[in-house]
Amino acid sequence: MSDLNKLGLAEARDALRKGEVTSVELTESCLKAIDEADALNAFVHKTPEIALERAKAADERIKGGDAPSMCGLPIGIKDLFCTKGVPSQAASKILEGFKPEYESTVSQQLADAGAVMLGKLNMDEFAMGSSNETSVYGNAVSPWRRGNDDAPLTPGGSSGGSASAVAADLCLAATGTDTGGSIRQPAAFTGITGIKPTYGRCSRWGVVAFASSLDQAGPMTKNVRDAAIMLETMCGHDPKDSTSAELAVPNFEAMLTGDIKGKKIGIPKEYRMDGMPAEIEKLWADGAEMLKAAGAEIVDISLPHTKYALPAYYVIAPAEASSNLARYDGVRYGRRAQLAQGDGITEMYEKTRAEGFGHEVQRRVMIGTYVLSAGFYDAYYNRARRVRTLIKKDFEDVFAAGVDAILTPATPSASFGLGEMTEADPVQMYLNDVFTVTVNLAGLPGVSVPAGLDKQGLPLGLQLIGRPWEEGDLLNTAYALENAAGFVAKPGKWW
Template identity: 75%
Template sequence: MALNELTIAQARDLLAKGEVTSADLTEACLTAIESATTLNAVTTVTADKAREMAKAADARISAGDATAMTGIPLGIKDLFAVEDVPTQAASNILGGFKPRYESTVTRNLWASGAVMLGKLNMDEFAMGSSNESSAYGPAISPWREDGSDAAITPGGSSGGSAAAVAADLCLAATGTDTGGSIRQPAAFTGTVGLKPTYGRCSRWGIVAFASSLDQAGPMTKTVRDAAIMLGAMAGHDPMDSTSADLPVPDFEAALTGDIRGKKIGIPREYRVEGMSASVDTLWAEGTAKLRDAGAEVVDISLPHTKHALPTYYIIAPAEASSNLSRYDGVKYGHRATLSAGEGINDMYEKTRAEGFGPEVQRRVMLGAYVLSAGYYDAYYKKAQRVRALIKQDFEAVFADGVDAILAPATPSPAWQLGAMKSADPVEMYLQDVFTVTLNLAGLPGISVPAGLSSKGLPLGLQLIGRPFEEADLLNTAYALEQATGFSAKADKWWT
């Protein structure tokens, strides 16, 4: 096995034994990145920084001061501010922007000894489900349909992170999840994607999309790796008023795989029209595997699920329109060139027209509309009330003794790039039907690769847990991972 193909856990153990060095791991990943430009997953390579950090990590390991993440090479989604490294949120409006500060999540990772390889592609401002709205151009999945050379979407918005992990360009990556942007691309690429409880990981230093929904999380090759990486990313941060002041447990220690007596809920409302037959079959097989592992499987109802998508697509654009109003060409980022006689309002309009892509403009306009004086009560205020009902649905189910909920991560496998570009955007928004509920309720969720579609593309199952009980959720996911035994990898056609 090549060094870049190792999991975090495997690399950690080899580093501890002195059988490999962080420098070795880092060079293997940098070489893999060089040979995978076709995937367009990595937007900025920080090779010199990576080598310096690897050297420091090796010294730390030799001194006996290593953590589980020391020496592990990572990719960082372009939404996280990294000091003096380009951070554009895949948008032209932030072209050339280099932060003078560090996000809390990346600062925590560097403090643990992790190594930064570079920044990863994504949908512009995390708005999209296919990575096609990126100013860098689309990231491409390392997977292909059987018998086809057509490019496949890696999902979004963390498409570059998912593609990089699946193609072994890094051992793991950071992602963010506002409506499924970690879990959906993980399901599309045969990787593990964990969205923690809202407040578990600090949002400080992460370019904002929708502040009440955004949450950072790990994207990894295995559930164990997700547990290890979350332990380094999480923690209370006084810089983020929504950060939970709770201790960070040893998530990896919780991975016993014993789920005997656990009650797993199967939500009837998630059986939606148009769901792929492959996904439906996989869901049934996953349910049977958890039952065989000793869990009690029960049918549950989440009655307000049917309102989740319209609720999300009111609240998220509303918050986006507020957050993105700061990009006006005055302080930083792109500034439009004005003609003689044009004033400040012209500069605002031209800067945003030139800097924001079509999907971002669409959502900003939608958000401004629902927040306007004539429609605030009819749309935004009503959506917040429905959001409370969605949260109460989950609370009622957990109060009845359900420990976790099993559902599909996506209604279909990944699609070919461009397949939805000319279609009504609502068609793409419908892909979020199984993921947005968690963000509205602030709950943790994890996508676990569980099988292949009829055309040979990865499919994922989603587990939903109780708030701040990621350790228990990860253990259930670990049991599911062991039961499904998914080990398929994409053929390295891009090298």
Template identity: 85%
Template sequence: MDELNKLGLAEARDALRKGEVTSVELTEACLSEIEGAGALNAFVHNTPDLAREQAKAADARLRDGEAPAMCGLPIGIKDLFCTKDVPSQAGSRILQGFLPQYESTVSQKLLDAGAVTLGKLNMDEFAMGSSNETSVYGNAVNPWRRGNDDAALTPGGSSGGSAAAVAADLCLAATGTDTGGSIRQPAAFTGTVGIKPTYGRCSRWGIIAFASSLDQAGPMTKSVRDAAIMLGAMAGHDPRDSTSADLAVPDFEAALTGDIRGKKIGIPREYHMDGMPEEIEKLWSEGADMLRDAGAEIVDISLPHTKYALPTYYVLAPAEASSNLARYDGVRYGHRAKLEQGDGITEMYEKTRAEGFGHEVQRRVMVGTYVLSAGFYDAYYNRARRVRTLIKQDFENVFAEGIDSILTPATPSAAFALGEMKDTDPVAMYLNDVFTVTVNLAGLPGIALPTGQSAQGLPLGLQLIGRPWEEAALLSSAYALEQAAGFVAKPQKWW
């Protein structure tokens, strides 16, 4: 078989089980591709020797007929997941040299399922960003280009390295995390599929925290079927995470019937934003038509508190970040600033954090500290918590009326050029999350998948939002949309 790195999880799994290919061959194909893709800056900590060992062990399991779901499949791990004896920096200088002596629950589950880990993937620092431009490793680059334009484009963020690696076929799939859209926005920018499960479906233990009530891990893959396979391996109860749900994990792949006849799909009127590009509006309308043609009923719905979602998110997420990031002090691990004679512990904290954190992280920590301070706690933080409850109630009301899932755009535009928005007002960058943050605030599952292309040939994605804990039904609806859209475009190799 040629170009093994271009296979998806389902195709590679079937080929492995038929004996048409070995895990060692698949792994070597990906390692070779990673070696030649330095221009994308997607992989930042390579583990080729570890991958080869895991591939050999997977081949032995396959020969013995003991092959679990992901056995022998080479994947990438976002740098936010702690991986035993492999650098885990969260894209930040402050965690330079940190080698965890433990494995995150999600990465351990993938290893237990037989996955082969190729290395760690680039990301925005501490998952704070929408363009992968805040990383200590430098920008990850989107493998897609605009027409004949050579400008380097963002792969989205914060899981930009994961999205770029999957889109460029450097790995068969990758892990991502989503706090306000960090799986779904990069998936839409790179023509890949990304699902954020219900909050609590995947354990957060061993994932470096950004905003604990919003963070959730999920897969980034080449197809909806692959997302179902990988989510099944990642999900499950973990007693070490107090927010992890003690619920059985369904067979997500078996649920992919694509039969959505009689399903009610909601179209929220509040998501028709002023100034939305015509091609996004058109894509959304065409997506609704595809679902209608597949037998679903399209229903106009209202989510009235949507307009407050971004400000609510940008109060709550920085507040939790300022609390979570207080532990990085230069005392126990990671970067410590050089001190001058006479410097005490206060100076050590100040200098270490000033050197270790990038500007975007500093900005969010300061915003979070401000909204949690005594004089402003009620005015900002408590008010945002109340609005979050109202946003969640909007979704509950809609689902109570019989809506099965909700169709929205995934992003307000196609991928933009690196540097295009970095030095403008940070609020302009935050607007990239306008369609995704509500899902995190309400703790719901959401999936982004490619359904069309922009006038300049870039992928455009739509988002489906599901009922809590009903990822199986959501994946089936996404599968129907994927079949109808028939998106098969790939970036032309320039790297």
């Protein structure tokens, strides 16, 4: 078998079990693809020695006949996950040289299941961004191009490296994290599948924190079945994370029947935005028709507080970020600025943080500190928290009325060119999260499924939002949508 790196998780797993291929062969195929793809800047810390060592161990385990689903499958790990002895920088200068002495729970669970880590993936600094342009490693680049245009495009953010690597077949799947859409938006931009599970389904321990009440890890894969396989390994209760749910993890793959007869799918009227491109509008309508043809009932619903979601998110997330990022002070780990004669501890903090944090992170820390300050705490932060409760209640009311899932666009546009959304107007960039942030504010599971191409040949995704803790049911609806959409497009290789 050639081009082993082009396989998905399920295909590769089945080939490994049948003895048609070894984990070492799979891993070598991916390592070769990674070395040929430096133009994408997706992998920022390559770990070929660790990969081959784990692949050999996985082959032994498979021979023994007791291997779990993920055993022997080569994946990438987002740079936000701490990996023991391997640089874990969250794409920030302030964590230069930081090699943790511990492993994040999610990456440990994947390793325990026999998954092979190929290396660490590019991302926006501290996961703050929608285009992977705030990384200390430089921009991650999408493998997709617009028609005959050579302009480099964004793979989305913050999990841009993960999206680019999976779409370009550098790895079979990758981990991502999602605070306001950072799994689903890049998945939509690059024509892959990404699921953000219910808040508390995957442990946050060992994942560098951005906004602790919103962050959630999830898989980024080539299709829905692969997402089900990988998600099952990533989930589970973790006593080290106080927000981790003590719930049994079902066999998500076994729940993929594709049968959604009688399911109620809600279409929220508030997601019809002014100026929404006609292509997105059509894709959304087509998606609803596909689900209807598969036997689902389509109902119009209202989520009245949707219009307040972005402002509330951009108060809560920076507030939590400013608090979480206070620990980066140059004292215990990471970068420390060069100090002048006579500089004291205050100067050390100031210089280290000024040098170590990029502009976007500085902007959010300042916003967060402002909304948490004595005079503004009630006016901004507490008000945003109350709005969040209302947004959560909107969803609860809809689900209580019998709706099983909600269908929306994943993004307001297809991928855009790197540098096209300038730093001059950060709000323009923040609007990219308009369809995704509500899901984080309400703690719900959401999945992005590739559903079509725009007129320039770029992928467009649809988002399904599910009931809390019902990822299996959500993935099954996504599976029905994926089967109906029949999306098989791949980027032409130019790198």
